[in-house]
Amino acid sequence: MREPGRWWRRKSTPAKVETYTRWSFHFFGVVEVLVVGLPAVGGPEPRLGGPLLAMVCAHAALCMVTVSRALDWTRGRRKQPVHLLWVLGAVSAVIAVGALAAVEHGPAGSDDVGTAAGAVFGTVLILGAGIITLGLGDRRHVFSVVIAFATGAGLVPLLLGAPVTAAAVTSLVVLLGAGFVAFTAALSVWLLNAVYELDEARENRARLAVAEERLRFARDLHDVMGRNLTVLALKSELAVQLAQRGRPEAVDQMTEVQRLAHEAQREVREVVRGYREADLTAEIVGAQGVLRAAGIACTITGSPAGLPASAQSALGWVMREAATNVLRHGDARRCTVELKVTEGRVVLSVENDGVRGETGGRGTGSGLAGLRERLTGIGGTLEAGPAGEESFRLTAEVPLPRKAEPPAAAARQASRPVQGAAS
Structure with missing residues (x-):
């Protein structure tokens, strides 16, 4: 009932x-x-x-x-x-x-x-x-x-x-x-x-943020690939003409084409890698500002200082998706973000009130499914579901590499609140 x-x-x-x-x-x-x-x-x-x-x-x-x-x-x-x-x-x-x-x-x-x-x-x-x-x-x-x-x-x-x-x-x-x-x-x-x-x-602001990120990625790809593809086309045409004339320089031109193709492939990978990597500190600060602008009180506990880059990148995407969900799914008035290190694992928890229905429309979203796949690849987990009568909690855990695990002092520092409540 x-x-x-x-x-x-x-x-x-x-x-x-x-x-x-x-x-x-x-x-x-x-x-x-x-x-x-x-x-x-x-x-x-x-x-x-x-x-x-x-x-x-x-x-x-x-x-x-x-x-x-x-x-x-x-x-x-x-x-x-x-x-x-x-x-x-x-x-x-x-x-x-x-x-x-x-x-x-x-x-x-x-x-x-x-x-x-x-x-x-x-x-x-x-x-x-x-x-x-x-x-x-x-x-x-x-x-x-x-x-x-x-x-x-x-x-x-x-x-x-x-x-x-x-x-x-x-x-x-x-x-x-x-x-x-x-x-x-x-x-x-x-x-x-x-x-x-x-x-x-508020909905338009979220869509504009996504559109702006897509435009940035498209602009970076255009800047990287536009010049390389133009040079590859010219070098290929020159090599064809030289080959038709029986000139040995055609081999040199094709070698140059091969080198440029490898360089273009490397640059594309760098662009994609930069797009996929997210800085956890920047995402937390950005989420705090966006939620505050939307009238949502945001309390942040913990600091990502000392965490390895792989953990920060994965949790940065979790923080970005969580902030987007708080804005788009529900009627939140408060949001609590907690970051802590325990037993060789980094735990990021985002909880908000004002959910719509049992899961606030977020239990089976494609964004959460993509995050689960990303965290599973590095041995992490993602849990999302109701945390009370009108609350929703998203919890992500990422293992710390043993060689990069911070000492006890850094772990204690990571569990201390470094940012106050923003309303």
């Missing part, structure tokens, strides 16, 4: 904000039924209370549907619900007028009926105007809707014979209430879009 709240923890931060926004506006409909609709049933006139409750429930349901359609439109998932907005406006006006008609046709002198109908009148207009603004993208249209509802709220009672003062007060109440709901709707949509844009920017 799923644990309570698992569906919520698996959501990303933008999805959580969207869910909270959506259900907050749905709750307005629930409040409308509980505060305005149900008290009308318990009044002195059950014949009028039932119709009032039915109208309030219908209006609340229509508001909830409009909220869902309008928020989907703001996120670009469907077209603007123009027809639904008009329907909500018309239904709000009809229900408001119907509530006033109930007062006119109700028992004379019944203050309770008038109070209940007045509450329905004002609440329907306020929520109707506010919910409609969720589906409007132009600020001028928002102002127009609020002012139109407030004006109608004052004109209708005035036409039915209400005093001017009462009509003015009703209009002012609807103006303030609808304006508040409209402001809340506009602010909620703005915050929701901002959260999605920030999350998209």
